[in-house]
Amino acid sequence: MEKTLKKENFNSLITGLKDQGYRTIAPKKDNNLVTLDEVQSADEIHLDHVQTNNSIKEYFLPKTEKILSYTLEKNKVSIEEPEGFAVKSVVFGSRPCDAASLPIMDKVFNWDCSDKFWVERREAITIVTIACDKCDNYCFCTSVGLAPDSKEGSDVLLTKISDDEYLVETVTEKGEGLIKGLETVFSDPVAGTPDRQVASVEKKFEIDKIKPWLDENFAHKIWAEFSMKCISCGACTFVCPTCHCFDIVDECTMSKGDRVKNWDGCQFKMFTLHTSGHNPRSTQDQRWRQRIMHKFKYYVEKFDNILCVGCGRCSRVCPADMNISEMLEIIATEENQKE
Numbered sequence: 001m002e003k004t005l006k007k008e009n010f011n012s013l014i015t016g017l018k019d020q021g022y023r024t025i026a027p028k029k030d031n032n033l034v035t036l037d038e039v040q041s042a043d044e045i046h047l048d049h050v051q052t053n054n055s056i057k058e059y060f061l062p063k064t065e066k067i068l069s070y071t072l073e074k075n076k077v078s079i080e081e082p083e084g085f086a087v088k089s090v091v092f093g094s095r096p097c098d099a100a101s102l103p104i105m106d107k108v109f110n111w112d113c114s115d116k117f118w119v120e121r122r123e124a125i126t127i128v129t130i131a132c133d134k135c136d137n138y139c140f141c142t143s144v145g146l147a148p149d150s151k152e153g154s155d156v157l158l159t160k161i162s163d164d165e166y167l168v169e170t171v172t173e174k175g176e177g178l179i180k181g182l183e184t185v186f187s188d189p190v191a192g193t194p195d196r197q198v199a200s201v202e203k204k205f206e207i208d209k210i211k212p213w214l215d216e217n218f219a220h221k222i223w224a225e226f227s228m229k230c231i232s233c234g235a236c237t238f239v240c241p242t243c244h245c246f247d248i249v250d251e252c253t254m255s256k257g258d259r260v261k262n263w264d265g266c267q268f269k270m271f272t273l274h275t276s277g278h279n280p281r282s283t284q285d286q287r288w289r290q291r292i293m294h295k296f297k298y299y300v301e302k303f304d305n306i307l308c309v310g311c312g313r314c315s316r317v318c319p320a321d322m323n324i325s326e327m328l329e330i331i332a333t334e335e336n337q338k339e
């Protein structure tokens with residue numbers, strides 16, 4: 001189904017969503033940062049940016065959350081499971097690369113067991129993506145098989161067709177239901193082919209060159225060279241829509257406690273520290289290699305997907321100016337030279 005949406009109707013859209021019981025999350029400007037955050041009206045929405053600082057993942061995998069509470073009384077343990085964590089929501093205006101991360105992450109969260117927190121939130125949240133009409137040098141979606149107007153993971157895709165109008169394409173039944181429920185907000189498209197304003201993202205490397213090189217070069221000196229500048233701050237893993245490591249801790253007294261899931265990251269030295277004191281990844285070159293291997297080799301072998309959508313956030317946020325696409329370009333070139 002195709003419709004159009006005028007910018008002047010954004011307020012009616014957000015009000016209509018609220019009337020139907022949806023929480024709306026959208027890009028919002030706070031000083032110099034644009035973040036995906038809850039909005040109450042369209043006036044708070046900011047769309048003149050390349051990429052939000054945070055990714056969509058925190059609405060499915062929060063930074064921290066209680067996964068159960070327990071009470072010990074004599075020899076009896078009572079468990080209470082959280083409820084109401086899957087809030088009916090619309091993420092409005094996320095980028096196509098963020099949306100594309102969701103079906104990739106579905107694979108790991110439904111792998112050996114189904115993670116109810118992820119699965120129930122996936123059901124409760126509808127994704128209305130806006131195709132990128134601008135990009136920067138950090139973007140490389142086209143190098144990992146995506147595009148600035150990819151539909152993967154979106155329920156509805158909006159594409160700018162003039163300064164004040166968007167083409168609306170429904171991608172899933174869920175998206176179609178959302179549009180039908182708000183019919184007065186949308187218009188029928190005018191005849192003819194609209195001028196879709198979509199960014200042109202340069203292809204930086206051939207993705208097919210990456211895994212064959214990784215397969216052969218676990219012990220290559222390049223890992224030390226790549227990681228020289230890295231200060232192990234972990235910012236790259238926290239902003240990444242596809243990094244999904246977490247830790248589980250008990251916050252408790254003698255008689256009761258909460259079991260809490262917190263984001264963790266492979267770039268932290270303590271991430272792999274064993275109780276014995278042994279650390280299988282005690283140096284930063286080992287940790288950086290792990291990040292690249294996980295995304296471009298191990299996840300591909302296990303789930304047939306690259307664990308990267310080319311959003312460029314990790315490079316934008318890095319205080320040491322580590323640039324993942326430049327490194328992948330070097331790897332692809334090394335692989336080329338073997339031919």
Ligand code: SF4
Pocket residue numbers: 229230231232233234235236237267314317318319320321322
């Ligand atoms: S953000 Fe940069 S410095 Fe920090 S862990 Fe990641 S690569 Fe290293």
Ligand code: SF4
Pocket residue numbers: 236239240241242243295307308309310311312313314315324
């Ligand atoms: S690794 Fe970097 S570019 Fe790839 S999805 Fe994560 S943040 Fe984006």
